[in-house]
Amino acid sequence: MRIFRRVVMPVAWLAVFAVIAVALVKIAFVDGMKPEQALAGPAAEVAVPVIQATRATVTNKVQVTATVQSDAPVGVRNTAAGVVTHIYLAAGTNVNSGERLFQVRAEVQPEPTARVASEPTAATGQPGGAAAAQVRPVASPTYTYTDVLAPASGVLETLTVLIDQQVSVGEAAGTVNPGTFTVSGSVDAAQQYRLLAKPGSAQISVVGGPAPFTCASVVLTSAAGAQGNATGGLSGGVSRSVPYAASPVPGGGIPEQGGTPTGTLSCAVPPEVEVFAGLGATMTVTAGEAADVITVPLTAVEGSVKEGLVWLAGSGTAPEPGGNGANGPAGGPAGGPQQRKVQLGLNDGSMVEVVSGLAEGEAVLEFIPGAPAQVPTGPQFAGPGSYRTGG
Known part of the structure; x- marks a missing residue:
């Protein structure tokens, strides 16, 4: 027993400390000198969305938020x-x-x-x-x-x-x-450009009023003329006034206005339709339709009236997954995107007709290079238990 405590136990402790020392030296000087291996993790590749020019029907239909006004006295x-x-x-x-x-x-x-x-006379003395x-x-x-x-x-x-x-x-x-009424609403620059075709009639939907009716002789005036109409059109009304109400668009949407007003679109209400001054209304104007034409999204074109620029997809761009450009055509421009001028026709607010400069099936960038990102409006999910509002 005395030998165990004096010889065996000290030798065992020395052996344990020796093992610990060797392990520390290996960790510090051997394993620490080896190159660290990269850990595998999730990776993402940024792809440029590409869209193909396709054939479709473009209906230039503009919706304007309007108000029923009494015509000025004569x-x-x-x-x-x-x-x-x-x-x-x-x-x-x-x-x-x-x-x-x-x-x-x-x-x-x-x-x-x-x-x-x-x-x-002096000679005869007679009259004459x-x-x-x-x-x-x-x-x-x-x-x-x-x-x-x-x-x-x-x-x-x-x-x-x-x-x-x-x-x-x-x-x-x-x-x-006169006891007559006019439906009038402001239009912004984008809508005014789309109404260059001079529409002849409009479909009017009055909030809380009669069924939608057709209003003939649509008049588009500039901003200066619109101010004059606004001051004179509300005076002298003989009918009772109804508080203004926001007018919904048929189908659950909202009118596409939002820019600075540049003009006024107005139309005389038919005499047989009963309305009151102050009622809200939605004026829907159809200013042309192009059937079976080459179209691209408005986001792919710089400019929307007469002439525009598109960017042909280069060989290094990736097609949009699941989109119209999922299988882009072969033989595209080598390298980066190339700019091309095109002639434009009608647009419906989302798609635009390409009259010339682009063939069916050619792939173009879906978004203009360098254009600022458009943040969607409305509440958006920002993380667990929280929301944020965009716009």
């Missing part, structure tokens, strides 16, 4: 200078276009008449010499009577003339409220 102006002698209708009366409102009497000054008197003209005015003046007519049908709102009042030509004498 002014009554005197058409003759003189004295008012008779008033046919009083304010508040329904009138028809061309109906007599009041009568104006004007005095007509007669032309002077000449009386020829003969003077005796040079004639002396003497002016003789007419004893009684003559008058003309002019009826001032209603310029439009509606309600004679005001009539400011009085009996025996002296009036002049062009003087304002009253107003006639």
